[in-house]
Every structure is written in C-alpha cells, then in structure tokens.
Amino acid sequence: MGDFNHPDICWRDNATERKQSRKFLECVNDNFLLQVIEEPTRRGAMLDLILTNKEGLVGDVKLKGSLGCSDHEMVEFRILRAARRALSKLSTLDFSRAGFDLFRDLLGRIPWDKALEGRGAQDSWPIFKGQLLQAQE
Known part of the structure; x- marks a missing residue:
C-alpha cells in the first residue's frame, strides 16, 4: 500500500x-x-x-x-x-519438481488466435495472465 x-x-x-x-x-x-x-x-x-x-x-x-x-x-x-x-x-512452489510438459500442454490447448482476436496488447494481457495462473494451479 x-x-x-x-x-x-x-x-x-x-x-x-x-x-x-x-x-x-x-x-x-x-x-x-x-x-x-x-x-x-x-x-x-x-x-x-x-x-x-x-x-x-x-x-x-x-x-x-x-x-x-x-x-x-x-x-x-x-x-x-x-x-x-x-x-x-x-x-x-518447488519448480524443480514442476510438470512443465503438462504446463505446456495446458497452455497449448488454448485457442489463442480466437481468445485474443481483435484485442490489443493491453486487453490481451489479462486474458493471458489468467490462463497462465490457471494452468499453474
């Protein structure tokens, strides 16, 4: 604060x-x-x-x-x-034990072209960030 x-x-x-x-x-x-x-x-x-x-x-x-x-x-x-x-x-979190293959797979399943279509960088960032955090969980 x-x-x-x-x-x-x-x-x-x-x-x-x-x-x-x-x-x-x-x-x-x-x-x-x-x-x-x-x-x-x-x-x-x-x-x-x-x-x-x-x-x-x-x-x-x-x-x-x-x-x-x-x-x-x-x-x-x-x-x-x-x-x-x-x-x-x-x-x-222990990143040495992370499942990066699964993480890549989860993010790879997202149709990014469609999810970010017509959006600029400012509008795309919160969508990308949300998907990244969701895959992290």
Whole structure:
C-alpha cells in the first residue's frame, strides 16, 4: 500500500498515456499484481494504491476521510486469512519438481488466435495472465 502518484492511470482499463505511468503499469502487470482500490483517494485522483499478488487476499476496502491536514483519504482494508493461506502455498512452489510438459500442454490447448482476436496488447494481457495462473494451479 502506498501513494504512487500516477493519477493518469485508468486502473479499470489498465491504460495510461504518460511514459512514466506506462512503465509503472507494465511493472505491476509483469509482476502479476492487482490493484484493489476503486475510488479516488486524493482530489478525484487514485494515487493511493493497494497492490496484491493474490485475488481475494485484500477485502473490505473503505475510504475513511482525511486525517488532520492531509488531503488524502485514509484507506481501511482487511487482509483475509483464507487467501493468505493460499498465498503461502504459492510462495513455496518447488519448480524443480514442476510438470512443465503438462504446463505446456495446458497452455497449448488454448485457442489463442480466437481468445485474443481483435484485442490489443493491453486487453490481451489479462486474458493471458489468467490462463497462465490457471494452468499453474
């Protein structure tokens, strides 16, 4: 969680125009991170972000007004235990014992031409990422 100062990023569309923000967004996507705050946190801009690597790990996100002289909203959230257990399971994967042939086979079964047809890189990435994570499980 933090103040990342990229007000031009549209998190709903996973898009931006500025080069610096595009690099930040690419870093977030390349590291399979999800941004969970959905409302502006400072003067109509979404500057304060909560990034997580597991869907369902963070919940009950609420903006609680500003504290003292700050012009940022306070952000309250919960870390959910069930997802934390799943996260620790993911963090202990043993890649030396992974079934890469099965992994390749699962990804090879996906009709990528059809799944990504008519989509640009920005729209294709979440689809690819979802399929990759599903095959990993």
